[in-house]
Structure formats: structure tokens, C-alpha cells
Amino acid sequence: MTEDAENDGKGAGPALFRLVRHWSRQWAPDVVQQLDDSAPATWTAQNLYVIQAIDGAAGTGDAEVTVADVARQLGLDRSVASRMITDAVRDGFVLRDTSAHDARRAALKLTDEARSFLQHSNTHQQDAFERLVSDWPADDQRRFSSYLLRLTTEVLDAP
Secondary structure, X not given: OOXXXXXXXXXXXXXXXXXXXXXXXXXXXXXXXXXXXXXXXXXXXXXXXXXXXXXXXXXXXOOOEOHHHHHHHHOOOHXXXXXXXXXXXXXXXXXXXXXXXXXOOEEEEEOHHHHHXXXXXXXXXXXXXXXXXXXXXXXXXXXHHHHHHHHHHHHHOOO
């Protein structure tokens, strides 16, 4: 492959989706087991997805996080998101109260245990990223990190 062919961006889309498939189908469910051998049984990938979704929705500046917000963050319908949230409530990661704005809605908040799980997961994810690019030159690591953060912000945090 020539230098120009490597840098023209062609093939980047399929490569991105190949990575997404790899981590979503194979690697992601194992992340919880990889976090810590002594992790509680409730530290499941499903609970982590709910915690990350609530944290992500709360980061958008909305005063309350609802089931609809979690569903939107996870790309699921409300009934599936609601069942996942029910499990996270049962496992002590989410507090579910009535919305102050609409009594028909639930307002969701993370517990301290959820924040601990999230922090542990974030540390693990950062370590995994650093291992993946550890053989790259420092400038490439910084550039790729910057582009990845930019893409994430533009795709997931855009209004």
C-alpha cells in the first residue's frame, strides 16, 4: 500500500464499524470481568451501560434524566431501557423518583456506588486505550486521542 493510499481516508468508515462490531459483540461484555477480579456480581455490562447513559444525559445540562433520555443514549426503545433501569435500581446504582416537572415521568439519579463503578470503568477504559496505542509515536497518540474526542463530542454531544 502506498503512503497516499494509507492517508486518503478511504476505508476509514469500514474500519470504524469493524472496530465497533469487535468491541460491542466480543470485547464490551467482557470489560466488567476485566475491570477487577473481585468486582461485585452487580458490576455487569448492562448496569454499566445504564450508568453511562444517565451520566451522559446528565452531562447535557438537563435538570432531570428520564427513561426516554436513557433510551436515546443507548439507542433503545423505552420499554427495554425501562427494564434495564429497573435492574440498575434493584442493584443499587440508580435512584428512581417522580419527576418534579411531570408526575408521569421518572427522574433518575446515580448513587455513590454507581459513581464508583463508573470511575473504575473509566480508568480501565483509559488504560485499555493507552495499551492499544502504546507503540505509536507520542504525536500520533495525541493526535488520534484529539480526533477521537472530537468525533465523540460532535456525534454524541451535538444538540
